[in-house]
Amino acid sequence: MRAIATSRPVILRLVILLLACLFAMEPANSKDGDVFLCTVSDFRTWSDVPSSGSPEFVANNKARKFDIQEFADHFIVTSKSSTFKPSSTKYDIFQRSVYQVAAFDSTTFMLDTFVMRTADVEGPPTKARVTLQTPTYLNTWYLDCALQN
Numbered sequence: 071m072r073a074i075a076t077s078r079p080v081i082l083r084l085v086i087l088l089l090a091c092l093f094a095m096e097p098a099n100s101k102d103g104d105v106f107l108c109t110v111s112d113f114r115t116w117s118d119v120p121s122s123g124s125p126e127f128v129a130n131n132k133a134r135k136f137d138i139q140e141f142a143d144h145f146i147v148t149s150k151s152s153t154f155k156p157s158s159t160k161y162d163i164f165q166r167s168v169y170q171v172a173a174f175d176s177t178t179f180m181l182d183t184f185v186m187r188t189a190d191v192e193g194p195p196t197k198a199r200v201t202l203q204t205p206t207y208l209n210t211w212y213l214d215c216a217l218q219n
Contacts, residue, residue, distance in 0.1 A: 106186075106215035108136040108198060117207035130154065136213055138186070138198065145173050145184055147200060159184075180204045186215070 113131040115123055130153040139146040148158040161173035161184040168188070175182035181203040187196055195214035202209045 102140070102142045103219070104140040105218045106138040106140070106196060106198070107218055108138060108213040108215040110134050110136070110211050111214045112212040114210045114212075115207065119206060122207055131209070131211065134211065136198075136200070136211070136215075138215060140186075145171075145186075147184055149200075 110132045113128055115128065115131070117123060121127065130151065133151065134154070135150045137148040137150070139148075143163055145161045145163070146158055147161060148156065150156050159175050159182065160177070161175055161182075163171055163173045165172040166188070171186050171188050173184045175184075181201075183201045184198070185201075186198040195216055198213040198215050200211045200213065
């Protein structure tokens with residue numbers, strides 16, 4: 071009985087060490103140079119400008135495609151559209167966990183953020199969000215992404 075009592079602290083320490091190692095690991099699908107191709111599953115907007123919420127504006131934004139390149143410390147998100155001018159944005163990563171990575175564009179006066187789920191808890195597709203906020207509008211693209219490499 072004494073051997074069991076002294077082994078409990080050892081087992082507890084091993085369990086804590088194992089959990090710490092698991093939480094410190096990078097997600098399996100998060101590799102430098104990964105490329106994701108994304109479609110817009112939903113688009114939401116709020117604005118002081120009445121035309122920005124028009125059905126045509128929403129439909130044009132839902133038709134966008136996004137290419138996402140992941141690197142160790144940033145993402146490059148490229149938006150493609152037949153209606154809007156193509157654009158690329160570099161998002162610097164400020165938080166990475168087992169379940170998600172969050173990044174922002176530090177070069178703009180707007181609040182421009184990017185969040186991607188890193189653990190396929192529900193399976194593919196990988197979910198991501200791009201949000202652009204100014205004093206007069208807020209746009210969010212909800213993305214379904216597929217890893218290409």
